[in-house]
Amino acid sequence: MARVWTAKATAAAHLHTATAHLRLGMFVLFSSAAGTLGSPGQANYAAANAFCDALAAHRRAVGLPGVSIAWGLWADASGMTGHLADADLARMSRTGVASLSTRHGLALLDAAVQHGGARLVAAQVDPRTLAGLPADSLPATLRALAATGGGGGAGRRTAAAAGEDRQVDWGARLAGLSTAERHRLVLNLVRGHAATVLGHADVDAVQAEASFKELGFDSLTAVELRNRLAAATGLRLPAGMVFDYPEAAVLADYLLERLAPGDGAAPGRDAVDPVLGELARLETTLATLDTDDEGRQRITQRLGALLAKWNGGGSGGPADATGFDALEAASDDEMFELIDRELP
Numbered sequence: 001m002a003r004v005w006t007a008k009a010t011a012a013a014h015l016h017t018a019t020a021h022l023r024l025g026m027f028v029l030f031s032s033a034a035g036t037l038g039s040p041g042q043a044n045y046a047a048a049n050a051f052c053d054a055l056a057a058h059r060r061a062v063g064l065p066g067v068s069i070a071w072g073l074w075a076d077a078s079g080m081t082g083h084l085a086d087a088d089l090a091r092m093s094r095t096g097v098a099s100l101s102t103r104h105g106l107a108l109l110d111a112a113v114q115h116g117g118a119r120l121v122a123a124q125v126d127p128r129t130l131a132g133l134p135a136d137s138l139p140a141t142l143r144a145l146a147a148t149g150g151g152g153g154a155g156r157r158t159a160a161a162a163g164e165d166r167q168v169d170w171g172a173r174l175a176g177l178s179t180a181e182r183h184r185l186v187l188n189l190v191r192g193h194a195a196t197v198l199g200h201a202d203v204d205a206v207q208a209e210a211s212f213k214e215l216g217f218d219s220l221t222a223v224e225l226r227n228r229l230a231a232a233t234g235l236r237l238p239a240g241m242v243f244d245y246p247e248a249a250v251l252a253d254y255l256l257e258r259l260a261p262g263d264g265a266a267p268g269r270d271a272v273d274p275v276l277g278e279l280a281r282l283e284t285t286l287a288t289l290d291t292d293d294e295g296r297q298r299i300t301q302r303l304g305a306l307l308a309k310w311n312g313g314g315s316g317g318p319a320d321a322t323g324f325d326a327l328e329a330a331s332d333d334e335m336f337e338l339i340d341r342e343l344p
Helices: 002-019 043-061 086-094 102-115 127-131 140-147 159-174 179-198 219-233 248-259 272-287 293-311 318-329 332-341
Strands: 028-032 067-071 119-122
Touching: 002 043, 028 043, 043 067, 043 119, 067 102, 102 119, 127 140, 159 179, 159 248, 179 219, 179 248, 219 248
Parallel strands: 028 067, 067 119
Antiparallel strands: none
């Protein structure tokens, strides 16, 4: 936060203080639409840019010139956008945000400095795409634009209302299907949305048993997949869904159980899914763990001992199910303690 704030907000404040006594013709700040619309994973950047917008408004309030232009995405690669992959750009496009050409951006700059307002957003948005999104998933600033995109307007439903209809539809679609057919239907739903989120044209790029992490999911794409599946099913889904159900097949079983309780999960998965979820959580913890070689060796030995005991066999009966329940409820610290106890 401090690094981003210093570069953006502190620098703007210094310029304001240093020039407050001068008779400036213009005081133009470049901020970002993230400060107005929000941007997943960029709360620090959004806050710093919102400060620039507020500073321009403050200057105007005390009789000084000031305008803050909140820019959207530019098509030309820069230090800010050069790292974006095609999948990132596709994800932004699906939210109704398109990229600005240099010519269009410069035209908006001219219009902004002549407009007279203190805070302006210069971005390319697609009202038709916005109109296809649930109204209550959009920032308030974009809802009016969504209403002009066709098919929206005053009669536009909220995501919750649309979700209720979808849930009834899913009940009808699942009725009369065998367990295998139900699972295949929901699995195809998961794989299709996962492929779209990752920018793949072919659903075969998402294998049923491949982990989402191996497929390239990160925190942003995980949230998008959750949102897309929530909209498609009408279910309220957890934020950590991709990490709790780390494969398309496992996630499909979870969704099927929610859509048709007690009548859809593939045989044998009820006891296994919680364990897989906890292992995925442990994997995430280990990936971000900052420890020395000795610590890594200790953890490796304990994991090896646990794996050796598991490979030694288990009854698979009720006693094991109790262990699965305890594992599902364990915290990260308790997981490490559990591994420690498994040492011979």
